[in-house]
Amino acid sequence: MNLCMFDFPINSCILLPSKTGFYYKFSGRNVFIRCIPLTGKNTFSYSNKDDLSNNEVKVNISAISNKNKNAPVKSFFLSNQDGIYNGGFIEPKKFTRMQIYFEIDSIQLIKEENELKNIKLWIASLLHDFIDLYRLHTNETDVVRPKLNDSSVIEILCADKYKFEPDIIEGNFKMVHRIFNWDNNTKAGHIKKPVTSEIIHVFASDLKTGLRPKIYQKLLLDAREQSLHREDHALSIVITEIAFETSLKEFLYDFCSITGKQELVVGKGKNRKTQKYTEAIEDSNVSDALDIVYNIFGENFKGTKEYNDWHSHTYYKRNEIVHKGKLKADGNDAKKAFIATTIFIDFIRSKFVNLLPNKENNK
Numbered sequence: 001m002n003l004c005m006f007d008f009p010i011n012s013c014i015l016l017p018s019k020t021g022f023y024y025k026f027s028g029r030n031v032f033i034r035c036i037p038l039t040g041k042n043t044f045s046y047s048n049k050d051d052l053s054n055n056e057v058k059v060n061i062s063a064i065s066n067k068n069k070n071a072p073v074k075s076f077f078l079s080n081q082d083g084i085y086n087g088g089f090i091e092p093k094k095f096t097r098m099q100i101y102f103e104i105d106s107i108q109l110i111k112e113e114n115e116l117k118n119i120k121l122w123i124a125s126l127l128h129d130f131i132d133l134y135r136l137h138t139n140e141t142d143v144v145r146p147k148l149n150d151s152s153v154i155e156i157l158c159a160d161k162y163k164f165e166p167d168i169i170e171g172n173f174k175m176v177h178r179i180f181n182w183d184n185n186t187k188a189g190h191i192k193k194p195v196t197s198e199i200i201h202v203f204a205s206d207l208k209t210g211l212r213p214k215i216y217q218k219l220l221l222d223a224r225e226q227s228l229h230r231e232d233h234a235l236s237i238v239i240t241e242i243a244f245e246t247s248l249k250e251f252l253y254d255f256c257s258i259t260g261k262q263e264l265v266v267g268k269g270k271n272r273k274t275q276k277y278t279e280a281i282e283d284s285n286v287s288d289a290l291d292i293v294y295n296i297f298g299e300n301f302k303g304t305k306e307y308n309d310w311h312s313h314t315y316y317k318r319n320e321i322v323h324k325g326k327l328k329a330d331g332n333d334a335k336k337a338f339i340a341t342t343i344f345i346d347f348i349r350s351k352f353v354n355l356l357p358n359k360e361n362n363k
Contacts, residue, residue: 002103002104002105002106002158003158003169003173004101004103004156004157004158004176005099005100005173006098006099006156007154007155007156008097008151008153009095009097009151009153010095010146010150010151012143013094013095013143014037018036020035021033022034023166027126029102029122030102030103032101032164032169033099033100034099035099036098036099037097038094038097039092040095041091042090042091042093043089043090044088044090044091045087046088073091073092074090074091075089076088076089100126100127104158107158107176110156110176111177123148124231131144131145132145147230152180153180154178154179154181155178155179156176156178157173157174157176159172214247216243216246216247220243222239223237223243223334223338224236227331227334227335227338228331233329234328234329236329236338237314237317237318237329237334238322240314240334241286243341243345244286244310244314244315245286247345248286248348249281249284249289251348252277252292253281254352255352256277261277262276263276264296265292265296266284266288266295267291268295272295293348296355301347309336309340309343310340313337313340314337314340314341317333317337
């Protein structure tokens with residue numbers, strides 16, 4: 001057996017005393033976590049100068065702490081030239097150095113690519129649960145669930161002679177592996193393509209007409225973020241299904257508002273009845289809402305590819321997560337759920353549009 005330590009930074013500030021650690025069991029394995037709060041800095045320069053302090057005027061912006069003391073937030077560096085601002089600013093950046101200790105059967109596991117990948121997945125799951133529990137207790141909204149691959153460097157140390165107990169953790173640690181995360185695709189703009197003129201035209205038109213994203217569209221954006229940026233694929237699937245259910249109700253409300261309908265047919269077969277549209281929509285679950293949609297269209301599209309893909313990749317997966325506690329999901333699961341749901345939403349929306357006067361495009 002060997003005692004292994006993963007040592008890496010995360011962008012959130014966890015203000016726990018650096019000497020405080022937590023020894024507990026996670027997924028059947030004993031683990032010890034220590035958080036070391038540190039301070040770095042972000043530099044933003046409009047003048048493209050590496051050393052902003054060469055600018056002639058410096059303005060400190062401060063916040064008042066709970067002890068009535070000034071706390072530096074940002075320092076602005078300005079040139080004395082008239083006209084457009086061409087300085088920059090520096091802001092302190094608090095981050096946290098995470099140290100996670102656990103036992104492994106052999107150092108060789110760190111050197112094997114597939115085994116190291118599995119260990120990293122376990123570390124990521126552990127880290128997410130730790131951060132979420134911390135947030136529940138502290139209500140610190142600036143702390144976000146980190147992504148392990150966002151850490152520019154991960155150092156892995158191991159000890160073959162050690163003590164690993166709740167009251168004492170020590171060993172002859174030696175560097176075994178160092179992971180530099182330089183090769184991951186950045187989302188910071190370095191490799192993005194310029195927005196096309198077609199997108200700019202539609203974007204500008206929506207802004208001028210006062211169009212705003214609907215709730216279901218915002219939920220879909222959040223679902224993508226949870227999977228692509230937070231690696232919480234199970235939560236992404238749950239949010240995706242919530243977005244679908246929300247879209248149905250939004251479509252129904254818009255349809256009744258535009259057409260002036262005051263009542264809707266709910267249920268099917270012998271249970272069909274007419275009900276005030278607000279009550280029908282408010283009281284409906286996803287199955288009820290789909291029945292209302294079926295009654296409006298005069299057709300049942302259960303059995304279509306759009307319905308079947310949504311049902312198997314999103315609805316069924318969501319029920320497994322919410323009702324059966326099956327929290328395991330990967331990026332491919334979340335991607336399938338998202339694609340199936342957006343296709344099904346577009347499928348239903350297109351049918352609503354065809355029923356509207358002049359086929360009004362109610363986005």
